[in-house]
Every structure is written in C-alpha cells, then in structure tokens.
Amino acid sequence: MIGARRTTCTFCLNGCESAVVFDGYQYRMEYVEDGKVNLGRLCPRGNSANLIIDHPSRLSYPLLDGRETNWSSALEQAKGWLASMVPEQVAVAYSRGLTDRELGLVAGFAKAIGTKNLVCGHIEPENSFNYKAEGVKPATLDQIRGAKAMLLVGDVFMTSPVAAGPMIDARYADADSRLVVIDSIRTRQSGFAHVFIQVQPGTEPFALMALAGMLDRKLKGIDVDRMARLAGADKAKLEAAAKVMGSGAAGFVGSAMHLGRVRYPVLHSLASQLVAQKAGMSFVGFGEGRVPIGPTSFPRLCQAVEAGSIRMLFWFGGLYPYSYPELVPEFGRIEHRVATSIFLPGSALPGYVLPVPSELEKETVGHSYWGQVDRSPVATVYSGARDVSWIIEQFAPGVGPAALDEPAASEPNDIVSRAAETAAGYSTPEAEWTLVGEKRAVGIKGIYDAEDWVNMSPADAARLELCDESYVRVDSDASGDEFRVHVTDLVPAGVLAIGVNRHSNRAMFPLKTGRLEETAIPPTPVNVAKSARLAKPAPEAKAEA
Amino acid sequence: MAKRIVLRLDHCIGCRACEAACMSRFKKEARIRYGEVSATVFVPLACRHCDEPLCAAACPFDVIRRDEETGIVRQSSFHCVGCRSCVMACPFGVMDTKLRRCVSQKCSLCSDRAEGPRCVATCPTGALQFLEDRELEETRLGVSVTGKSAHWRRP
Numbered sequence: 001m002i003g004a005r006r007t008t009c010t011f012c013l014n015g016c017e018s019a020v021v022f023d024g025y026q027y028r029m030e031y032v033e034d035g036k037v038n039l040g041r042l043c044p045r046g047n048s049a050n051l052i053i054d055h056p057s058r059l060s061y062p063l064l065d066g067r068e069t070n071w072s073s074a075l076e077q078a079k080g081w082l083a084s085m086v087p088e089q090v091a092v093a094y095s096r097g098l099t100d101r102e103l104g105l106v107a108g109f110a111k112a113i114g115t116k117n118l119v120c121g122h123i124e125p126e127n128s129f130n131y132k133a134e135g136v137k138p139a140t141l142d143q144i145r146g147a148k149a150m151l152l153v154g155d156v157f158m159t160s161p162v163a164a165g166p167m168i169d170a171r172y173a174d175a176d177s178r179l180v181v182i183d184s185i186r187t188r189q190s191g192f193a194h195v196f197i198q199v200q201p202g203t204e205p206f207a208l209m210a211l212a213g214m215l216d217r218k219l220k221g222i223d224v225d226r227m228a229r230l231a232g233a234d235k236a237k238l239e240a241a242a243k244v245m246g247s248g249a250a251g252f253v254g255s256a257m258h259l260g261r262v263r264y265p266v267l268h269s270l271a272s273q274l275v276a277q278k279a280g281m282s283f284v285g286f287g288e289g290r291v292p293i294g295p296t297s298f299p300r301l302c303q304a305v306e307a308g309s310i311r312m313l314f315w316f317g318g319l320y321p322y323s324y325p326e327l328v329p330e331f332g333r334i335e336h337r338v339a340t341s342i343f344l345p346g347s348a349l350p351g352y353v354l355p356v357p358s359e360l361e362k363e364t365v366g367h368s369y370w371g372q373v374d375r376s377p378v379a380t381v382y383s384g385a386r387d388v389s390w391i392i393e394q395f396a397p398g399v400g401p402a403a404l405d406e407p408a409a410s411e412p413n414d415i416v417s418r419a420a421e422t423a424a425g426y427s428t429p430e431a432e433w434t435l436v437g438e439k440r441a442v443g444i445k446g447i448y449d450a451e452d453w454v455n456m457s458p459a460d461a462a463r464l465e466l467c468d469e470s471y472v473r474v475d476s477d478a479s480g481d482e483f484r485v486h487v488t489d490l491v492p493a494g495v496l497a498i499g500v501n502r503h504s505n506r507a508m509f510p511l512k513t514g515r516l517e518e519t520a521i522p523p524t525p526v527n528v529a530k531s532a533r534l535a536k537p538a539p540e541a542k543a544e545a
Numbered sequence: 546m547a548k549r550i551v552l553r554l555d556h557c558i559g560c561r562a563c564e565a566a567c568m569s570r571f572k573k574e575a576r577i578r579y580g581e582v583s584a585t586v587f588v589p590l591a592c593r594h595c596d597e598p599l600c601a602a603a604c605p606f607d608v609i610r611r612d613e614e615t616g617i618v619r620q621s622s623f624h625c626v627g628c629r630s631c632v633m634a635c636p637f638g639v640m641d642t643k644l645r646r647c648v649s650q651k652c653s654l655c656s657d658r659a660e661g662p663r664c665v666a667t668c669p670t671g672a673l674q675f676l677e678d679r680e681l682e683e684t685r686l687g688v689s690v691t692g693k694s695a696h697w698r699r700p
Contacts, residue, residue: 044565191585490584
C-alpha cells in the first residue's frame with residue numbers, strides 16, 4: 001500500500017470525506033468512517049473518483065480541431081488570435097471544476113484583456129440557487145437530523161444520496177415526523193413521502209407559490225387556485241402539505257433542480273425559499289456544483305454570438321466544460337475557441353481544447369451545503385495537464401484575481417410579482433409527448449450506466465405495443481436518438497424520462513433563454529415512434545451474424 | 546462468528562452506490578446486483594453466504610467452498626470453468642448471469658478489507674448492515690425485515 005490520501009468529494013456539495021488509495025497498481029476508494037458529514041458513506045459518483053484519476057478518456061495533450069498538438073504552438077497561436085481581436089469581440093466563460101482562486105483569476109483575466117463579456121457558463125438549473133430570498137437561513141446538518149417536517153422539491157435523494165441518509169433517519173425517528181415531496185415524476189424519494197404532490201413537468205414553482213399563499217394568507221398577489229391549477233396539483237394535497245409545513249415543527253425545505261425537469265429555475269429557487277420563509281424553516285438548495293453568476297448573463301452571450309459580435313471565446317472549466325457546446329450549437333460559429341477540459345471531447349470540436357487537472361488533483365478550500373471544506377489532492381496532476389492559473393498567466397502575465405459579485409436578495413413581493421409575470425406567460429403544453437430529464441446517481445462518464453433507456457408509462461407502452469427492452473425513436477427539436485424502453489409507473493402517461501448524465505441525452509433538451517434573462521433547459525415536446533430495431537436479435541439472426 | 550449483509554428494506558433509496566462500490570473495486574464487475582420491485586422500490590441483491598450453499602453443491606469442480614470459520618462462501622476464480630451451474634442453483638438469483646473473463650462472479654464479502662464489505666461501508670442511508678447473528682437478534686432488524694414487504698414504509 002503506497003498511501004491513502006484523504007479528501008472531500010467534489011461531485012456534489014454534500015462535502016463527503018473519502019480517501020483514495022494507490023496500491024502500486026491501481027487507485028482504489030477507501031471509506032473514511034470518521035467523516036463528519038458522511039460517516040464513510042459515498043454515493044455512486046463518489047465511488048467513481050478513483051476511476052476519474054486514470055480514466056482512459058483523460059486528455060493529456062492540447063487538441064486543435066480535434067487533432068493532437070503541443071502546448072507551445074497552441075499557446076502561440078491562441079495568443080495571436082487574442083492579439084488580433086478588439087476586446088469587445090472576446091468572451092470569457094467559466095463553469096464548474098475551478099477553485100475559488102481560479103475563478104477570481106478568470107475574472108481578472110477578462111478585466112485585463114478589457115472585455116465586459118464575462119459569463120457564467122454553468123447553465124445547469126441548480127446554479128439558480130445563487131438567487132437568494134431575503135431573510136432565509138441556510139439549513140445546518142443538525143437541523144436536517146432533527147427535522148420533524150420536511151419539504152423536498154425535485155429529486156433531492158438522487159442529487160445528494162448521502163444527504164438522504166439523515167433525512168430518512170429523521171423521517172423514521174419520530175412517528176409524528178412528516179415528509180412532503182413535490183415533483184413531476186414519481187422518484188424513489190416519493191416512496192418515502194407522507195404527502196406526494198405530483199405536478200405537470202416544470203411547474204413546481206407554481207405549486208410552491210400556491211403553498212406559500214396557503215402558509216401566509218396575508219401575502220397579496222398570489223391566486224392560490226390559479227397557481228395550483230397551472231401546476232396541475234391536487235389542492236387537497238397542497239393543503240395537507242401546508243398543514244405539515246405550518247405546524248410550527250422544526251424542519252427545513254430542500255430543493256433540487258435538474259436539467260430537463262425545470263422550466264423556470266430562478267423562480268423555482270426563489271419560490272422554494274419563500275415557502276421556507278413563510279414556514280419559519282431553513283432552506284438548502286441541493287446541487288452538484290455552484291458557480292457565481294457573472295456580470296453578463298448567458299442569454300446575452302447567446303444573443304451576441306447570434307449577432308456575430310463575438311469572434312473569440314475562452315471557456316474555462318474543469319469537469320464538464322464541453323457539456324454545453326452541445327446544447328448551444330451556435331457556439332460552433334465563433335471564429336476562435338479556446339476551452340479547457342479534463343476529458344477528451346466526444347466529438348472533434350473546432351478550436352483549442354487544453355488539458356487541465358481535475359478537482360481531485362488540486363488543493364483548495366471547497367464549499368458544501370454545511371460550510372467550507374478542505375480539499376487536498378489525491379493524485380499528482382495528470383500527465384500533460386496544466387493549471388488554469390498557469391494558462392491564464394501565459395495569456396495575461398501578472399494578472400491578479402478579481403471579485404465576482406453575488407446577485408441581490410429578493411423580497412417576497414418581488415418573488416410574487418415574478419411568479420405572476422411567469423404565470424401570465426405560461427400556457428399548458430399541448431404536445432402529445434413530453435420528455436423530462438431524470439437525475440440518476442450514476443458514475444461520471446457513463447462508468448456505471450450507459451443511460452440508453454427511457455422510462456415510459458404502462459399505458460403509453462400498451463398504446464405503442466411496446467414492452468421492456470423494445471426500442472423507441474425519440475426526436476426533439478434539438479436532437480434525436482433511439483432508446484431502450486423501460487416500462488414503469490414512475491412517469492405519468494404522455495411523459496418520458498431519460499437520464500441526463502450522458503451528453504447525447506442532454507442534447508435532446510433545447511436551451512431556452514427567457515424574457516427575464518433566465519437560462520433554462522426545460523422539459524421538451526418530442527415525437528415518439530416505435531423503432532424497427534429489435535430488442536434482442538433472434539437466435540437465427542445471431543447465428544448468421 | 547459469521548457476519549452477514551442485512552438489508553433494512555425501508556431505508557434503500559435505490560441509488561446503486563453498493564453496486565458502484567463493488568464495481569469500483571473489481572473493475573466494472575459488480576458482485577452485488579439490484580432488483581426493481583416497483584418504480585419506487587429497489588432492493589440490493591447481495592450474496593447470503595448460506596449455511597448450506599446450493600451454488601457450492603451445484604459446482605461440478607468444487608470451486609465454491611464455505612469457510613466454516615468466517616462463514617464466507619468463496620470461489621476460486623482460477624479453477625472456475627464458467628459453466629454457470631452456480632448461477633442457476635442460487636435460490637436468491639443474486640449471481641450475475643454474465644460471465645466476466647469467462648468466470649462467474651461471486652461475492653467474497655470483501656475479505657481483503659478488514660472493516661467489512663465495501664457495499665455496506667458506502668451505503669448512503671445505512672440500508673445495508675454487516676451484522677453477526679447475535680447483533681441481528683439484538684436489534685430485532687431481522688423481525689422488521691422478514692415480517693414486511695419491500696413496499697413497506699413506516700407511517
């Protein structure tokens with residue numbers, strides 16, 4: 001045994017402590033039983049940390065238009081591109097996987113080259129938990145453990161499975177404890193709920209606003225009946241939830257958002273917090289990562305790219321920086337692109353892709369739901385990779401970190417008026433099929449699960465004469481693919497659910513930029529057709545092959 | 546004293562961390578499986594390490610044997626011919642029908658790890674427990690496990 005290196009997991013914000021052991025042949029996970037938050041427990045993503053370190057898809061050399069190149073020529077040419085630009089033509093984006101210092105340096109880099117186009121590229125809906133409601137306190141781990149009333153919105157259990165442990169313990173600790181779940185599909189979490197409120201895909205904020213209106217009858221501007229109707233929620237169940245949340249029992253509101261599941265992420269965040277405030281409870285927004293909102297919104301960047309005013313894009317990030325170009329095909333039109341990545345991109349993307357170390361190879365102070373955590377490197381920097389700070393130094397020598405401001409907290413009246421404006425622009429989708437994203441706590445890069453299957457209700461499967469393991473063709477406005485069918489009553493009729501870890505699955509959901517400068521990747525209407533592909537080859541066909 | 550993996554049915558959230566931990570150790574070869582009872586109920590399928598293992602009885606080459614001291618039913622992968630007799634004999638269906646490197650996959654309760662099986666150590670909700678028979682009786686966990694269905698959740 002060469003050594004066990006202890007660190008804090010980077011794959012969600014629960015701050016689970018774990019250790020990676022190198023036995024001279026391979027990296028192995030070890031479970032730290034004295035971990036304060038997790039007692040040694042890890043979810044599937046946490047278990048994949050050892051596989052990330054020496055994953056065969058790790059990038060170890062710069063790529064130019066998908067072809068291997070070297071660092072010196074890459075930097076020289078990219079510097080030449082930058083020198084030929086007017087500052088306003090350059091955009092600098094940042095996403096997950098960067099340390100606080102690296103984030104500051106990226107902001108400093110944008111300042112140094114003189115561009116105002118500094119954009120948060122982490123457009124996952126969970127990043128909208130950066131928008132805070134006034135007067136809401138963050139939940140502590142002790143409050144979770146001692147909760148008697150809990151409201152969970154979205155699939156919290158699959159976002160941070162280890163955080164589910166204390167919640168389940170709290171649910172069973174007292175016969176009077178109550179768990180309320182609001183979600184558009186029946187997840188495993190809903191099986192634990194005393195009150196499960198099923199809503200139309202993406203309409204959770206309306207159900208939450210109705211709940212807030214029930215909790216505080218003096219709160220003006222909320223039409224409870226209309227909000228419940230828009231959400232398609234059972235009003236009697238909402239009243240039962242209001243009774244639980246308004247009982248004065250100690251508790252918290254937990255909210256999670258996923259790609260393909262949320263239509264209005266900012267309102268989702270604010271409405272969840274408003275319910276917490278009205279119930280006198282603390283709040284925690286569950287997510288895999290959170291990055292500060294930049295001075296320029298993502299929709300504005302998209303508009304500038306569309307108008308052709310952005311000619312060069314820097315995209316800094318560690319883990320999944322290349323998830324988003326698939327969602328935003330317009331970025332392919334930008335003349336010059338310089339991005340960082342820890343993995344080989346799935347397709348030959350134009351411009352430079354520079355290899356950087358993963359979060360597991362960096363020493364930093366991290367953030368968790370429950371406060372700051374120390375993170376130490378569990379492996380040496382991957383061969384050929386360079387730190388983001390080193391790369392920035394090459395483009396702008398001597399640059400220092402700059403601050404990234406947080407958005408101002410919203411008052412209850414602002415949230416109510418935002419909800420009213422959103423409700424006015426909402427109409428119930430009339431499409432026959434709606435595709436939603438489902439969070440599955442599978443490993444990174446499809447290590448444990450190929451996610452090539454779609455959940456379909458028994459009624460829909462019977463209508464299309466499909467059964468488990470049949471294939472179905474699903475086409476959205478953005479993309480299309482064939483999926484194996486999994487017949488389950490997890491989803492209601494007319495709704496299909498696919499996992500959103502696989503990049504090609506993410507590409508099924510078109511990006512929407514709303515009036516309120518909001519970026520969303522909502523549930524999307526799709527066309528569904530029975531595929532000619534057989535579930536399993538017939539024995540004779542197999543023999544011929 | 547023999548220890549066994551015990552499942553608290555009403556704590557499992559179906560996250561498959563147990564499977565991931567096993568895969569992580571054995572390079573994509575999960576020796577614990579999961580079964581979907583309904584949309585919201587998943588059940589991990591771990592080897593019971595039976596007192597009288599039928600997999601061992603079915604093995605034509607005596608590759609699977611029970612260690613009387615530890616209670617672990619072990620397989621010698623080197624001698625396995627991949628006939629799948631053990632897979633078919635297992636009354637609980639916990640052994641994967643797929644062969645890896647031409648041999649069947651058999652849980653060894655992570656006997657290389659002093660603290661116990663990895664699936665138990667990783668279980669996010671504590672649904673999997675590694676207990677001696679005596680501990681099982683003391684906690685009365687066995688009563689709640691065997692007396693209820695997998696759909697059961699305490700009110």
